[in-house]
Amino acid sequence: xxxLRMAVxxxxxxxxxxxxxxxxxxxxxxxxxxxxxTGFVLLPVFxxxxxxxxxxxxxxxxxxxxxxxxxxxxxxxxxxxxxLAKYFMNSLIVAGAATVCSVVIAVFAAYAVSRxxxxxxxxxxxxxxxxxxxxxxxxxxxxxxMYVNIGNATGIALFGSRAGLILTYLTFSLPFSIWMLIGYFxxxxxxxxxxxxxxxxxxxxALFRVVVPAAIPGIVAVAVYAFMTAWGEVLFxxxxxxxxxxxLAIGLQGYSTQNDVYWNQIMAxxxxxxxxxxxxxxxxxxxxxxxxxxxxxx
Amino acid sequence: xxxxxxxxxxxxxxxxxxxRRRRPGRLRRISLPYLLLLPALLLEIxxxxxxxVIGGVMSFKELTQFxxxxxxxxxxxxxxxxEIAVDFDAPVGEALLHSFFVTCAFTLLxxxxxxxxxxxxxxxxxxxxxxxxILRALFLVxxxxxxxxxxxxxxxMFQRDNGLINHVLHDQLGLTDSAPFWxxxxxxxxxxxxxxxxxxxxxxxxxxxxGLQNIPREMYEAAALDGAGMWQQIRRITLPSxxxxxxxxxxxxxxxxxxxxNTPFVLFGRSAPEAADLISIHIYQSSxxxxxxxxxxxxxxxxxxxxxxxxxxxxxxxxxxxxxxHV
Numbered sequence: 196x197x198x199l200r201m202a203v204x205x206x207x208x209x210x211x212x213x214x215x216x217x218x219x220x221x222x223x224x225x226x227x228x229x230x231x232x233t234g235f236v237l238l239p240v241f242x243x244x245x246x247x248x249x250x251x252x253x254x255x256x257x258x259x260x261x262x263x264x265x266x267x268x269x270x271x272x273x274x275x276x277x278x279l280a281k282y283f284m285n286s287l288i289v290a291g292a293a294t295v296c297s298v299v300i301a302v303f304a305a306y307a308v309s310r311x312x313x314x315x316x317x318x319x320x321x322x323x324x325x326x327x328x329x330x331x332x333x334x335x336x337x338x339x340x341m342y343v344n345i346g347n348a349t350g351i352a353l354f355g356s357r358a359g360l361i362l363t364y365l366t367f368s369l370p371f372s373i374w375m376l377i378g379y380f381x382x383x384x385x386x387x388x389x390x391x392x393x394x395x396x397x398x399x400x401a402l403f404r405v406v407v408p409a410a411i412p413g414i415v416a417v418a419v420y421a422f423m424t425a426w427g428e429v430l431f432x433x434x435x436x437x438x439x440x441x442x443l444a445i446g447l448q449g450y451s452t453q454n455d456v457y458w459n460q461i462m463a464x465x466x467x468x469x470x471x472x473x474x475x476x477x478x479x480x481x482x483x484x485x486x487x488x489x490x491x492x493x
Numbered sequence: 494x495x496x497x498x499x500x501x502x503x504x505x506x507x508x509x510x511x512x513r514r515r516r517p518g519r520l521r522r523i524s525l526p527y528l529l530l531l532p533a534l535l536l537e538i539x540x541x542x543x544x545x546v547i548g549g550v551m552s553f554k555e556l557t558q559f560x561x562x563x564x565x566x567x568x569x570x571x572x573x574x575x576e577i578a579v580d581f582d583a584p585v586g587e588a589l590l591h592s593f594f595v596t597c598a599f600t601l602l603x604x605x606x607x608x609x610x611x612x613x614x615x616x617x618x619x620x621x622x623x624x625x626x627i628l629r630a631l632f633l634v635x636x637x638x639x640x641x642x643x644x645x646x647x648x649x650m651f652q653r654d655n656g657l658i659n660h661v662l663h664d665q666l667g668l669t670d671s672a673p674f675w676x677x678x679x680x681x682x683x684x685x686x687x688x689x690x691x692x693x694x695x696x697x698x699x700x701x702x703x704g705l706q707n708i709p710r711e712m713y714e715a716a717a718l719d720g721a722g723m724w725q726q727i728r729r730i731t732l733p734s735x736x737x738x739x740x741x742x743x744x745x746x747x748x749x750x751x752x753x754x755n756t757p758f759v760l761f762g763r764s765a766p767e768a769a770d771l772i773s774i775h776i777y778q779s780s781x782x783x784x785x786x787x788x789x790x791x792x793x794x795x796x797x798x799x800x801x802x803x804x805x806x807x808x809x810x811x812x813x814x815x816x817x818x819h820v
Contacts (some may be wrong), residue, residue: 218724254655400523443641473634
């Protein structure tokens with residue numbers, strides 16, 4: 196029993212804060228605050244789950260807490276009303292490829308910044324980081340025109356293709372990934388990879404045999420972040436995709452037609468596209484918290 | 494034997510760099526960091542820096558739908574686009590100024606509430622109690638949910654006739670005389686703010702929890718020995734210790750909220766109601782609805798200049814503060 200409780204407690208959690216017993220006022224305010232907050236957080240989740248199991252008439256008229264009948268029909272219909280499977284595939288390919296590329300590129304860049312002194316290091320980190328602050332709308336119009344023009348000039352279809360979206364998304368998560376990995380790599384003792392260098396590894400060998408394995412939690416965190424960024428992006432997906440390459444972010448809008456809004460199907464589809472990322476995130480969140488501690492909070 | 498098996502993975506990247514192999518060791522050591530940075534650098538230039546430059550150039554051109562295929566051929570228009578954007582007596586400028594004020598008010602409220610809720614939740618969850626692990630995971634769900642799935646759900650809840658909000662406020666609690674509209678008209682600001690806070694506070698919570706872990710336990714023990722109660726410990730130790738974390742967090746939250754496009758876009762569609770017309774969606778709408786990319790770019794550049802100024806002042810103030818604390 197006690198071992199079970201140990202396993203359930205998140206390992207990244209902070210240690211008990213105070214040796215003193217908490218006063219009554221603290222306990223009461225905590226209870227009230229946490230109850231209200233839990234309600235606020237869960238309300239949309241409740242609506243999403245319950246509405247996805249209701250027949251259409253239950254979601255078309257007045258809102259009902261209790262459905263007139265439960266049905267799994269929406270979960271079957273979502274695949275027919277819009278080509279959800281295709282959008283799912285597109286999202287998976289785009290987010291997956293963007294994640295892999297972004298992580299690999301960030302590992303190299305962070306290794307360089309963490310382990311070497313070179314001219315322009317500060318300029319690089321500051322420039323890369325500051326791109327994070329720019330509004331997406333700033334890049335949208337120029338990128339749109341660039342991709343169209345590159346397509347016209349070279350025949351490489353970036354606009355409307357998955358490749359263009361992958362290229363765009365991987366740079367979105369790159370600055371944050373590099374930043375977080377620098378912190379992580381810094382926390383791996385230098386002696387370790389220097390020993391590997393002495394033993395005859397090249398710098399790349401030392402990176403992949405020593406630094407990367409030691410920084411796996413940080414790399415996982417960065418991968419989760421990159422995947423979530425790409426999976427949830429709306430702005431560029433709305434402009435830079437066409438019928439064949441549309442991602443879930445835009446595809447879900449297909450459930451509202453002129454005559455009907457299939458709210459039960461929209462909720463079912465929302466749930467289906469959320470489950471993979473939420474499950475992945477919750478499984479790996481302690482790495483993300485650890486990564487933030489290493490990278491952001493210093 | 495094991496050594497042999499691992500050998501290729503060591504030499505493979507070396508051979509990829511081809512001719513550099515023959516260079517003397519010192520030179521290679523110098524060029525290596527640049528080689529490692531090259532992919533990141535190229536991509537940043539291609540997708541971030543180049544578009545900013547092009548956006549700057551575009552803002553000086555008369556870029557209408559006729560020149561989309563070959564934007565270089567668009568005629569120069571000097572400062573015309575900027576004059577249109579900041580002519581606050583004319584419709585375009587007036588709408589931009591309005592959108593700017595809406596965004597400022599929205600950002601201030603949203604960041605404030607996100608910070609408040611996130612900090613309180615992190616402090617309340619600092620100590621172990623039954624159910625703490627579950628709450629911690631639960632509170633991260635809004636952060637993990639894809640924006641569109643979460644915001645679509647909120648959009649459903651805010652529906653006038655079949656949404657949960659009106660059902661509770663009007664039918665069950667009787668707080669409103671009639672079922673109000675939430676997604677059009679003045680109420681849309683409240684709806685947008687609610688969704689934004691719901692989506693945004695877990696990030697503050699996440700960062701704050703990370704920050705709390707770095708406070709040494711001994712500080713609390715010493716304070717407890719001196720007779721400080723729990724509320725006092727929070728005020729004297731926890732909050733001051735979080736200051737450096739706060740400074741980063743507030744800046745990041747500010748930039749994200751100010752630039753947020755996804756939330757209003759999914760909640761309201763291509764054109765937001767006037768009361769919730771955030772700047773990102775305003776620029777999107779005025780660019781793509783009229784295909785007037787020149788004016789849209791000018792607005793983007795103005796937005797960037799504003800954000801740079803705010804960030805600069807903020808960093809200057811906080812770094813000065815940090816110095817004075819140390820002295």
